[in-house]
Amino acid sequence: MSDLLSAALLVIGGIFMLLAGVGVLRMPDLFMRMQAATKAATLGAGCMLLAVAVHFGELTVVTRALLVTAFVFMTAPVAAHMIARAAYSVGTPLWEGTIADELQSARAPDTQEN
Amino acid sequence: MSAFLWNLAMAVAWAVATGTFTLANLAVGFGLSFLILLFAQPFLGGSGYFAKVPQVIRFAMFYLWQLILSNFRVAYDVVTLTHHMRPGVIAVPLDAQTDAEITLLANLITLTPGTLSLDLSPDRRVLYVHVMYIDNGDVEEARRQIKAGIERRVLEVLR
Amino acid sequence: MGLLAAVLSGFALALFAPGLYRVARGQTGWLLALLPLGLACYFVSQASAIASGATINAHFAWVPALGVNLSFCLDGLSLLFALLITGIGTLVFVYAGGYLAGQPRLGRLYTFLLVFMASMLGLVLADNLLALFVFWELTSVSSYLLIGFDHERERARAAALQALLVTGGGGLALLAGLLLLGQAGGSWELSTLADNGGLGAHPLYVPCLVLVLLGAFTKSAQLPFHFWLPSAMEAPTPVSAYLHSATMVKAGVYLLARLSPVLGGTNLWFFAVSGVGATTMLIGACLALKQTDLKRLLAYSTVSTLGMLTLLLGLGGRLAVYSAMAYLLVHALYKGALFLVAGALDHATGTRDAERLGGLGRAMPVTGLAAGLAALSMAGLPPFFGFSAKELCYAATQIAPAAAWLTALTVLANALLVAVAVLVGLRPFFGKSHATPRRAHEVPPSLWLGALTLAVLGLVFGVRPALGPDLLVGAASTSVLGQSAEMRLALWHGLTPELALTGITLVGGFGAYRSRKLLREAASRWNVVSGWGPAGWYELLLRGLNGLALGQTHLLQSGYLRYYLLIILATTLGLAGAAFARSGDWVASADWSNLHFYEAGLAALIVMAAAVALLVRSRLAAIAALGVVGYGVALVFVVFGAPDVAMTQFLVETLTVILFVLVFYYLPETTVVSGVLARARDAVVAAAVGVLMTALVLIASSVQYSPSISTYYSEQSLPAAHGRNVVNVILVDFRALDTLGEITVLAIAGIGVYALLKLRPAKNGDRDSSVADALGTRSNKNAGPDVQFFQADSTVEAPK
Amino acid sequence: MTSLILRTVTRFMLPLLLLFSLLLLLRGHNEPGGGFSGGLVAASAFVLYGLAYGVAAVRRALPVQMWTLTGLGLLVAVVSGVLSLLAGFPFMTGMWLPLPGFNHLMMGTPFVFDVGVYLVVVGVTLAIIFPLTEE
Amino acid sequence: MILGGVTLLEGAAALAMAMTGLSMFFTLWRLYRGPSLPDRVVALDLIGTMAVGIIAAYDVLTEQPILLDAATVAALVAFLGTVAFARYVERRGIE
Amino acid sequence: MATVLAIVIGCLYAAGIYMMLRRSLFKLILGLVLLSHGANLLIFTAAGLTRAQPPIIPPGATVPMVPAADPLPQALILTAIVIGFSVLAFALVLFHRTHQTIGSDDPDELKVSDQ
């Protein structure tokens, strides 16, 4: 049973990873690449770590695996946010299909100063 | 919170007492001690802990569902040749106030495929979010979804 | 003990000479002369014993392992030289005090003179080949310092250098020669070598002889090395008189005489030694007559005479050796005297131009007397000592092979030297007076005493050889020949061919004197040729050396880092490749089986990331690619059971990336791209290095000479070192010393980074100003663009 | 202005990372870890804090000079080796004391040495990175 | 080459590793192509995260839970590197 | 496997050397880093690779599980990594300061000190 569960988690994790890889390759602008890739990769890594926890079942391994998972889930969005924020602030171009940019309008006055 | 810690400590004590440190045994210990604490509540004095538990569980279910849903949406776009995205950066006015609230909210938004916390206004009132699917180009609807969906539930759990 | 004291006393006294000079000032010369005088007395006291065939020996171990010992032997030859050195030394010390009176650095001159005297004594007394060499080199060095006495003049410095290089170069040849000699002869002691007999048949004989001769010829100013001697006349006159006529230049002759029992008696010896000697004798005499400067005249005539002595030693045999010893003595007497006279004339008149001096006999009667006596001895007029010595020489040349030629040459050279004698010793004191820079006056006794003593001795010894020369020359030739020469000095040998030759010499000499202007003119047409003479070669050699040095440095030390790298890599490839090529016993097996897909994937990832780092234009992209390489390597460590290494690799890699980003984040990206050819060349070298490393790794993983020691660690880790993580136990226990060194490296790197960033020289401090000035202020003001990395603005407060 | 999100998370993570670094140090003798990786994690924690709050804040928070830390670390490392010399054994011979109250747990000079390594690593890493960020 | 394993779990782990590895190459391509610096930073961050995943899968594949520590550290440093890079991008701008 | 890693090592060395020969201080130091990666992998590979357990003694045992990886090269590499990092940190800052002082990234501009 636990073998089946961890095998499933592993495969799901792998699929997420693959999605991340294809996403980062195919998406048209940086922000969507991040949308597609960093989350998928985080979920993928999370699934695989859970698979470890399920597979071994010992307390030490489980706590460790869960701690790493927690760590990954805690840090990955921060990292993504940091890159996105930085990328946006230096004017990384958005995809031409982007339909709204409310941050641009909010910032307009002070970009003049810079 | 102390009730939660108590719960945890009792679970560990259970594991020690039974001598098996496995996940399953710990889970059993946690469940048993949760029940004990729940019943002992009148003797020990009230705690938000027991009220929070269902909220947390409900939130977790909601978030998981969101995660799966949006993942499929993004995955579909990744693997198909045509792009169906209607991306945009929208401003979400925040009800969340403390550092912890804002951070948790922003992180959960980011973690969900399709939304990405881009920046926080200097007065901490507005969170700018990059959204991948603004359905029908309706920015207001997207904003509402975030506020009514995730922000409300996060604040529910935290407050 | 006496001999050692005799040698060392000079060195010891040298240390105190400057101090003594500060106290005794003008009297110093007289005081210091007491040492050579005392030594001379000591040698005189031993003379009769030595003459009767005894030797005085002394032996002190110095570096026996290398064959270097302070062993001395006083025999006839050494005695002759020792007396010349100490006797003339006494006179020169006195003379120098007068000649250089008031010179501020006279004290140092005394020091060097004493060092020289002691070294020269050591040279002639040494019985050990290497000790002889030690003293030989010391004479070269002290000669260098003495020639450069007037060191603020460029010419003096150049002359000193020339003398040093020529004699020093010869000295090195001599060292090799002496070592071969010792090796061939089986002993480092001259006396033993002489007892063992000639080495003519030894396979090392030829190189040995050639090297020794190089040493002797350079020291004794034989052609083509003669040119340093005239240049050395830049030295103050007492030095010229002492070193460059009476003693040091005769060291080569001494060596030939000393080694003739060992190396002599062969055809090579004969042709080489007498050939060079004869040539030097003639050319030296010709060149002498060209000169007008008194000292240069004397210098060239010394060259000529040294040639004659060499010739005689080359001839060998009783008569030749005997006459050489006699002539050596007489030359020291008259040439020393004439040098001292030349110095006195210079001192009194302010010029040394022979053609501008005349009629000084009245103003300087004593000096004139000394000069006249010495000149007549030099010319070989009876009853002077010079006459008897020259007769002996003629006698020796007549029985030599090719007697006619040699005799004719000798007569010709001697005739020219007669002209020189007249020009130097007589002409300045007779005839018309000329205007001189200084008004001529008689010099103080210290300046004429030496010359007069030597000149008078030339006469006395001629008339009464039994007063000394007989004994000295006899004993000296006995030690050279190994048996008595069975000859005595005499003025009158009857109506011999030699007498006729002397007559011819004198007549020819006066003729040459008369027609010297004509001769000089004739010689000046030669200048084209003589400009290319050995002195020219020396210049050419120096210039060539300089050119070679510059060229080589330009080529090798070009300043281009990538050429340095290329040369080093090419050397590595060449050496390793050659080692591979010369033996085929190495095994390297490529094993493709048992390869997991993820391992192949990892390998591909690392290689591709490295390729990205190589190819990508953007600097930051390259840094990121480098990070990927690092992560890939870390994964390799994970896969092969090295979690500790993997963890460290992850951590270090990230810190590296952060450092890279911090350092390079604001530098402009202006990279010069090399040309296609250069890139191709670099690629070839890089690929070759890669192939080499791959091959080495393959060899290492297929060759195993002995089993690894590492099972020990696994077995001992828990029981003996109380740790379960074997890698960590190795780091902190089994091989903790490595770790101790490693953290030291880390600590130093920390200091280095900190100092590089915080300690900067002042911007406008020029390079030459002292470091303390340049670094006087610790400034952070000059630190690049004022960018803060972590903190864009400092309004954010740390949480409470 | 650094991100509020980063700062909040950092504040939360700093003690966790420091704890992790001590864990690595303490158990290094028996499981992956040790003074070096422990020290690097601790340094990383401070670097992260610096990224979020600025170097000045770290300097205010850390009471010791980098050089003191480094020098102290080296001294601890040397002294741990010299102890055995004083007892008549070769340099750096491990000397062990059972820890009272703990079964099978031993306290030894190799561990003290590892502490020295930890201190040096923290001191030096910060001494390298902080001045560079202040450029 | 040995592809896959015998049991289901081994097969799943190997498959997961293969998929993650493949996406690593895609990511490396993004790192090479850019076009912007943030793209490359994203790529580096992704590779770090993927390394965590690979280590986890390898743990299961080879029954070595001890390697989790390496995964922990990889996660930590990937985050740290990305944050540092992001701070850089903010200051320096796009390439 | 050793064969593949040997090729990887060769590639790392080649890439490192090629970069060191470029006219850029930045690439020079990048090359140095690649070289040190190559050296670390070389020690690891040359000592003999084993696809094995980490050399850690499990609770209850007295020796590591068999087969365990050779611990000695791992310890050596750890030392080499730390030393390499120290050297790299210093070299980076040195290059940075040189760049600041000379105003160029081209090593050819450093000629003066030799002539």
Place this chain on the structure above:
Amino acid sequence: MNVLLVLPLVLPLTTAALSLLAWRWLVLQRVMGVAGTAALFGSGVALLAFVWTNGICATQIGSWPAPFGITIVADLFSAMMVVLAGLIGLAVAVYSQASMDSPRESFGYYPLLHTLLMGVCGAFLTGDLFNLYVWFEVMLMASFVLLTLGGEPDQLRGAIKYVTLNLLASAIFLAAVGILYGVAGTLNMADLAHKLNGVAQGGTLTVLAMLFLIAFGIKAAVFPLFFWLPASYHTPPVAVSAVFAGLLTKVGVYALVRVFTLLFVQDAGYTHTLILVVAGLTMVTGVLGAAAQHDFRRILSFHIISQIGYMIMGLGLAGLTGSGELATLALAGSVFYIAHHIIVKTNLFLLCGVTRQLCGSFELKDMGGLYRDRPVIAMLFLIPALSLAGMPPLSGFFAKLSLVQAGLGMGQYAIVAAALVVGLLTLFSMSKIWAEVFWKPLPAGTDGDGKLPKLTSPQSSSLLLPIVLLAGLTVGIGLAAEPVFALATRAADQLIDRQQYIQAVLGET
């Protein structure tokens, strides 16, 4: 014994650590600088005396038996090198009191000096090949920092080359160690010697020998690997140049001697002939390089290279003979040469610093007048200068004599000729310095009236004390060459008789 052997490591490291703790108290650092180096020198002398009486001695660090732990081992050669390191450290520490500027002092000069000495001593004493790498890196890192301390443009320019080329050497060294471990399974040098004994000639081992030759050759600055040295040695403060000149390249030479007498003797006909060729080319190119220079320190720097040629000449000769009297003589010549050279070269650099203080420049054309006005300094220069050129009866003569004797004895005439000619060229070079700096009058206009400045009394005593000490040693080694040569001979005997070393490290085998 356990204590004596590790003191040369523990003392400098402790002093360095204490100096770091005393970061802000310069006076304390200065005092510890002299005291620490004096203690190091003393411990070195005690070690040498101990080894002289008891033969090769070893201590197993951590009590782990060889070849598993790291062995610290001292034979006469390494003990002598430790003494010299202590001596040079002490001389430079005293010299630095007056010559080092306080900004540099306050940025870690003294801890760096101590760690440099620690690295050097560690390299001399270790019996483990990888540990040797570590000590090399300690020394190298300290030298990097000392070289750049102050950050003047020329320092940085020189340092880039120095750092890059030395790191390349380290990478090659590390690779060679890794491969050697791969094929022989051990790192302990005695154990390696023991295990490689039966290995066939040539082949893989020769390739490895070449890698070690290159790696150590770069450190030792032999032809054609020496570029880093002339590019950098003239850039730091003189005290730093002096300690570099005395010790750094000699560690490379030491390592060459160690591995090519202990490990790589199987294919000596090839490897040692190569060493001999390298020796000759090194002598010649070095001295020619010096001839092209017109800067006091650059001349001295190139001469270091040239002299390295002599040091490895003995190694090459000894290897070609294998054993016997001539091999001992040749190797003793190398050992003697190293000792002589360390003292003389350091002294020349120290003197160069004094002349720089007086004349205000390192350029020969801007210097002068020292013979007239500073006769004592002039004489102090003459001693090491003439010794360097191999003039008797100073130390250099005997060093050269033994090498030339051995070379002639073996019929290696080409290398002997090179050695002698290079000696003459060295003399030429030294006389160039003498003529320009000492004899020539000070050029007008440099410092006004052509008068040399005065050194203050405490300054001059701290500057001249080490110079006088080293000059005295140069003369002393010449005049009392026998005991020193006896030491060198016994050291050479120990090097040639590998079994002694193996036994001392591994015990009964």
